[in-house]
Amino acid sequence: MYRRFLSWRYLVRRRINLIGVMGITVGVGALIMILSIMTGFLEESRKTVRGSLSDVIVQPHNLPRADGSFVPRSAEPLLAKLREDPRVEAACPHLSWAGILLQTGMDATESEYRLKDPQGGELAFAHFVGVDLEAEFETTELRQNLLREGSGGEGGFRIPVDDPDDPFAVPQSHEEDEFFAWVVVGEQLARVHDLYKGALINLVTVVPDPFRDELQPSSRKFRVAGTFRSGENEIDLSRIYMDRWELSDFLSDTHEYTQVLVKLHDYEAERETIEADLSRELSAAGLIHHDRSLEVRTWESFRGSLLGAIENERALMGIMLALIVLVAAFTVFAILMMMVTEKRRDIGILTALGATPRSVMSIFLMIGMWNALLGCTLGTILGVAGALRIDAIEMWLSETLQVQIFDREVYLFDHIPAVVTPVAVIAIVAGALVATALFSLIPAWTASRLHPIDALRAE
């Protein structure tokens, strides 16, 4: 096939084609790498966010209904109702409360002093979560999070609990202490505040006083039994798990639970309908305040803004990087236009030897496609390899440039996640091929329109 032979020869003999190939390589490679990283971010975020939640979160509003009644104070009726549903695999109650963590070993005066100094580095926002361990282990990933390696891989910071099945138990290295309950804190919270096994922490919060209709401060000391790691920085930096009844007691028995987390047998199959179904059923049973008040939400709608932001970012990055491919395709167009002018005489010679205008057109179209094929092949290899080795690349770059490129403290994860999806790679390569083909059409058509005699006379 002389068209393939000639187009390849023209490609390799004109080094300027390298610019087109390189442009497409960079565009395709960058698109694959960045989109893989963004997809990784999205997937990892979904996994992490879901892991620390569950499939569905039921959060009844504690407001009076029209008839003056409230939802039940106990979680048991809600749990019982949910566990009756054949779609539900497990459910657990959470008592979730916000407060402040004060550094260890302070007496009441010192704690008060610290509280008056909001700039003090030893104050930290803390999110207390009271759990029922058995139900929690069936519903969420807390048990896995207790066993997970510390950030930074093996040897990373971690205070393992003595017994993952009973993390709030007194560690063997410590004596029974009737005054302080044991809690499990987020790995990063422990690291930032130099906590250790047995460390004494003071938790401060405010609780509503049901008699005087005002908030009352409450503080209590706990001991650290160990750490957990969810992988989501926000949680690992603030969450403190403890026994639900212990927390309820700390809150002066004002609340028994704030949420019920639900795990479904097949979330993907139910995700579209579960919110509305459960809202209706639980509202009818008087277990939530209202059936249209967002008291029942899937984990995706619960953290929808975070996931939506990442998805938006991915789409935006895709659009911006697709422009590189378009510019590269335009470069191929410019190179081909130049080649058509340069090769006018060749076109005349080829016609004299028996080539048709269509053949001439296909020769120049093929040069464009060689550019695209080489660029896409190299770009795919570089993009996929770059995405798979992005952590090593980032570390090398950070060391070489002495600049921290990916701050592991800032993001949700301690590594750069990248997921290479074959469909995305195929779509990127197909897009680059189509764009180059379209941009090559005009020069190819121009070449085919040259009159052979004019072309032969070209200098």
Next chain:
Amino acid sequence: MTTRTSFDPASEPVLRADEVRKSFQVGDREIEVLHGARLELRAREHLCLMGASGAGKSTFLHVLGLLEAPTEGEVHLLGKRAWSLPMAERAALRNRHIGFVFQAYHLLPDLSALENVTLPARIAHSYGTVPFDKAAHTAEAVDMLERFGLGERIHHRPNQLSGGERQRVAIARALILRPEILIADEPTGNLDTGTGERVLEILFDETQRREASLLLVTHDERLAQRCDRVLVMVDGQIEADSEVMIPQ
């Protein structure tokens, strides 16, 4: 695509032009360059076409070589009405049955001498008129180039060859498919006398050897003396009494 079953070279000319007219639009004016030119090229004949500059020789040659469409008239190539055929069929006919030798050689600068010579065979393969047997075509091209004194230069690119060498490569390229007709437009116009003489020797010997017909355009009367017939073109027409039979 280009079968010649109904064509008899003994009784019919291999190439015939009937009342060929060709006009060009120059601004608002239409200028007629060929005013009903006629020509017959018989099998194995060496025909010379002479004429002053601007007489229309090149335009006539382009029409005969199926590179430029006539405004009126027809060209019969091996009995086929060439300008009435679809473009692809006409291109295949040109590829398979006409060889061109140009004054400016017109070799593809990115191909070696050998690749230039085998290029028409590659094109013919795309039409299915000739099976492309790379080894056979390469062997024939190498053989031809060696006979033309270019055995050491087959892998050289045109810019590494002298003018005479380039023209010999162009002759080999024109003959690789053993065409019935060879059209040569001032083949020695860019060469010195000695080199031109060597090129002409090859041109005449090879066309004779391959029993091809030669249509030669030249200003050189000594060159015309070597042809079987000479036609003179004046103002876009073949002079009625210009046909001169050259005794061999």
